[in-house]
Amino acid sequence: MESRFKLILNMEPSQPQLFTCLSPSLLNLYEVDKSIVVIIDVLRATSTIATALHNGAKAIIPVDSVAECIRIGKQIDSITAGERDGKIAEGLDYGNSPFEYPREFIEGKTLVLTTTNGTRLLQLALDKNAKGIVTGSFPNLSAVCNYLVKQNQNIILGCAAWKNRVNIEDMLFAGAVIDRINKHFLINCDSSQIALTMYNSAKPNLFDFMKSKNASHYQRLSGFGLQKDIQYCLTEDIANTLIVYEDGKLLAK
């Protein structure tokens, strides 16, 4: 009986691994081509992406410059969006705030969105042949977690960071994912342990935590009067749709 039990244990497939990559500059340290990459850009790109697609947008095309955004906007029936320094970038129609994309406005439309940090990480993950790419944010936390558990693949939680500098909010989202799904993965990764510890410290009130830690992005956005955006982007499951990147587009699944 004992040996039979052992046999069953041995036959069990080993768990997939989970890693947290704290900056696009560190992505080359991980086996991207054997992993699903979660693109995390909490303030505000991936939160706005989840919101617009949850509210019925047909697709979002992420691009890395205002010029490219304008170029594609002219080619296809779409609306263009993007900000620089907290204002709608010149030549574009809308900004980066999730509040600009309610269902009555965005349903059925294609959005061409320029972001800097998130798009850069997404392009790196593509260049390195990621097995799959999804976007993650607090508004669609559960959808992301459910998807990751079902895939049974290695995961890289990729923080978009700020111009490659590690930031608090993307790490907190990585920690929130790990808090929910860690029992399904092997985690031998200090960055993941750090993210989980930070999330556990912040969990009682993510907004107050960001404020009390003087998070650089909290300062930047609240300087533009965008506290309401920060509060929204730290709220779990209010736009709980899985977002997958396929053939140049982000789509709701």
Next chain:
Amino acid sequence: MESRFKLILNMEPSQPQLFTCLSPSLLNLYEVDKSIVVIIDVLRATSTIATALHNGAKAIIPVDSVAECIRIGKQIDSITAGERDGKIAEGLDYGNSPFEYPREFIEGKTLVLTTTNGTRLLQLALDKNAKGIVTGSFPNLSAVCNYLVKQNQNIILGCAAWKNRVNIEDMLFAGAVIDRINKHFLINCDSSQIALTMYNSAKPNLFDFMKSKNASHYQRLSGFGLQKDIQYCLTEDIANTLIVYEDGKLLAK
């Protein structure tokens, strides 16, 4: 009276800035040439360096390979040291443990030490013309903090990490420094806030924290039976000497 008060305030020099760099791969994001860089390699390079110099070693020459260690060891009157995979590297005299360097052995001697992560970061800081380079570890925490406060210069707390992957122990040391000296510096750096938060969580018992977080380096060293080394390397001020890098050598100051 009011305007005179304002004048005095305006004349006050602005505080220097403090940043934490979590991996050598991120060092290019910081203004190294305008900063003093603290090289942090808690397990075990900078802890062993503090210990040997505190115990009277004449100098330590850090080198990045076993071959270079052997080569310099033959040229000058010195002892060679370095480990690979937890064992003394072939061709060298001693290992990387602080317990190998008591005063009765090391006093007056020159040590040629090969490390991987710490030396790589030190070389990067040199290449980028750091204003000054010191090494930091829990055994010489107070000496490092006192020095940094006196310099009135920008600081980069540079974590050596593990093959560029962020690790917990180097971050904890950065947090310990920030906890002691933050009021003397402007800190607009999420990595520093993260390090401080982690240190505050870990402070009651750094060793238990490392163990409970399944830190990758804790696992690696305890797998070699080196718990005693880990405990030592997490103990504050037991080899409390300032270590400065000058002309290719690490020296007690």
